[in-house]
Ligand SMILES: CC(C)[C@H](C(=O)O)[C@@H](O)C(=O)O
C-alpha cells in the first residue's frame with residue numbers, strides 16, 4: 001500500500017485539540033488497512049512564535065513543500081496581539097499559502113439537516129443549503145505591494161495596502177470554479193465590486209471570457225455587497241460562488257455561519273496541477289482558533305476530521321476511505337452525539353475527544 | 364420661517380418613484396406650516412449620463428455644494444453596464460461624496476417589531492435590533508491611487524486598487540462613532556483586518572487612541588470576517604459599529620438585510636462641522652436602485668421618506684417635524700399598510716404612491 005507523506009500543523013487555540021482527534025482517526029484508518037501515512041508534525045502560528053520566534057520556520061516550510069498534503073488546525077489568538085506585524089501568527093499561514101502557490105481555496109457551506117435548527121436563519125431558508133465558495137487565495141490585497149505604514153512630516157501616519165490582480169490569476173481561479181460547477185448544478189456566481197474597483201472590472205471581464213469555454217455552465221455577476229445581502233436573504237440561490245481573496249474571506253464566513261454548522265466545515269487550499277498530475281494541498285477547518293474555548297474540550301473536531309476526509313479524496317484518490325469516514329461522521333451525528341457548538345439547548349454535549357472516539361467507533 | 368435649500372437628486376431605477384413621494388411629503392409639511400424649503404432638482408447617475416453624457420455635471424455639483432442638504436434616490440443599473448468606468452453612474456455618487464467631503468456615513472439597521480417576521484433570521488435574534496453602522500466614506504480602496512488597469516507586454520492585464528488611510532481620516536470617523544455611542548448604549552465595535560492589512564493595523568491603533576477620550580464608552584475590536592459572522596449569529600451584540608469604506612459597504616448591507624426592513628432604512632452622509640456650526644449632508648435610502656422593480660409601483664418609499672426625516676433632524680434642527688413624520692410612518696405601518704417588500708404572504712400590498720398618501724394622511 002502506498003504510504004502518503006502527511007504534514008500535521010496543529011497551530012494555535014483549539015487547533016491542537018482537534019488535530020489530536022485526527023491523529024486518532026489516522027491511527028484507526030491505518031489499523032483497518034484503509035490508508036497508510038508517514039506522519040510529520042511541525043509548528044505554525046503562535047506556537048511557532050513561542051518556540052522559534054517566528055510563525056513559520058524555513059524547515060517547516062521545506063517540510064510542507066515536501067509533503068504530499070498538509071493538515072492545518074488554526075492559527076492566531078490574543079496571546080500574540082503585540083507581536084510585530086511581520087512575525088504575527090497569521091504570517092505563517094499566509095506564507096504557506098503564497099510560497100506553496102495554494103491559489104484555490106474551496107470552502108463548502110453545507111447545512112446538515114440534523115443541524116438546520118442551529119442556524120440563525122429560518123429552517124426553510126437553509127435546509128439543503130450546499131454552496132461551494134471558491135476563494136482566490138494568493139493574490140489581491142493580501143499580498144499586493146506596497147503594503148506599508150509611513151510616518152508623515154507632522155508625525156501622523158499613512159497606511160497603504162494594494163490590491164493587485166492579473167489576467168492569469170483570475171483565469172486560473174475561474175477555471176476551478178467552472179470545472180467544479182460542471183460536476184455540481186452547473187451554476188457559477190462571481191462576486192466583485194466592478195462599480196468601484198478596477199480589479200473588479202478586470203475580474204468581471206476575465207471571468208466572462210473564461211466562461212466562453214463552459215457553455216454548459218451559467219454565469220451570474222453579482223456585486224459583493226449585494227452578494228452578502230443575498231446570502232442572508234435567500235442563500236439557496238447560490239451553488240458555486242467565486243470571488244477574490246478579501247471578499248472571499250468575508251463572504252465565506254457569512255456562508256459558513258448560515259449553516260449553523262461552523263464547527264463541521266472543512267476546506268481545501270489547492271495549488272496548480274503539475275506535470276505529474278499532482279498538486280500541493282492544504283486542508284483546514286473553516287473555523288478559526290477560537291482561543292476563548294481552547295483547552296476546555298468544547299471544540300468540535302468534525303471540521304478537522306472532515307478536512308482529513310477531503311484530503312483522502314482530493315490529494316490521494318482514496319475515495320472509498322473518505323466515504324467511510326464521512327459516513328462514520330453522519331452516523332455519529334444521527335446517533336445524537338453533539339459537541340457544545342451544535343447541541344440543542346437543555347441537552348448534554350460531549351467533549352472533543354468523546355466525539356473523536358464516537359466517530360472512530362462508527363468506522 | 365427659515366427656508367432651507369434642499370437639492371433633490373432622484374437618480375435611477377426606483378429613485379425617481381420614491382423621490383416623488385418625498386416631494387408630496389415636502390408639500391404637506393409646507394402646507395401644515397411645519398417646514399419650508401427652496402427645492403432644486405438635478406440629475407445624477409444614469410439619468411445624468413442619458414441627459415449630459417456624464418453622471419454628474421459641474422453645475423449639479425455646484426448646486427449640491429450650495430444646498431443646505433441633499434436628498435438622493437439611488438444610482439446605477441444594467442442599462443449603463445457598458446459605459447466607460449470613469450463616467451459610470453456610480454462615479455457621480457462617488458464624486459459627490461468625495462468633493463463634498465461626506466466622510467461619515469451613518470447607516471442604522473433597525474428591526475421594526477411589526478416587520479420582524481420578514482427577516483431571514485429567527486425573530487428572537489432580530490427583535491429589537493438597533494445597530495448604527497458608521498462607515499468611513501471618502502477614503503480607503505474607493506479613492507486611493509494608483510487605481511488602474513495596465514496592459515502587460517504579453518497582452519494580458521494587471522489591475523490595481525489602493526487602500527489608503529491616514530491617522531486624520533481614522534481619527535475623525537472614530538470621533539463620530541464614539542460621540543454617537545455616548546448618546547446610545549455606550550458601546551463601539553471597530554472592524555478591520557489588522558491581521559492582514561496595514562491599514563487595519565493603523566485603523567486599530569488610531570481608534571484605540573481616540574478611545575482614550577471616551578472613558579464612558581466601551582470599545583471592542585473585531586476582525587471584519589468575524590464581524591460578518593457575528594452579525595448573522597447574534598446581531599444584537601452590536602450597538603455602534605465603525606469600519607472602513609469597503610468593509611462598511613459589505614457589513615452595512617448584511618446588517619440592513621437582517622432587519623427584514625431594507626426598504627425602510629434611511630442613511631446620512633455627513634461632512635465636517637464648519638466654523639458656522641453647519642455641515643454638508645446627503646441623505647439617501649440604504650437600498651439601491653432596484654432596476655428590476657423600477658416603474659412598477661412596487662418600491663417602498665419609507666426609506667426615502669425616512670431620509671427626509673433624518674435631514675429635518677440632523678441638518679435643520681427640525682426635530683419636531685421629524686418626530687411628526689416618523690410617527691406618521693409608524694402609525695401607517697400599524698394600520699397595516701404594506702408595500703410588496705414587507706407584505707406578508709397572501710396579503711395584498713399597496714403601491715409606492717398609496718404608501719406615500721397613507722403617510723401624508725397620518726401627518
Ligand atoms: C487567519 C487569517 C489570515 C485568514 C484570512 O484572512 O485569510 C482567515 O480569516 C481565513 O479566512 O482563513
Ligand SMILES: CC(C)[C@H](C(=O)O)[C@@H](O)C(=O)O
Pocket residue numbers: 195196225438439453456457612
Ligand atoms: C453604488 C455604490 C458605489 C455604493 C458603494 O459601493 O458605496 C453603494 O453600494 C453604497 O453602499 O452606497
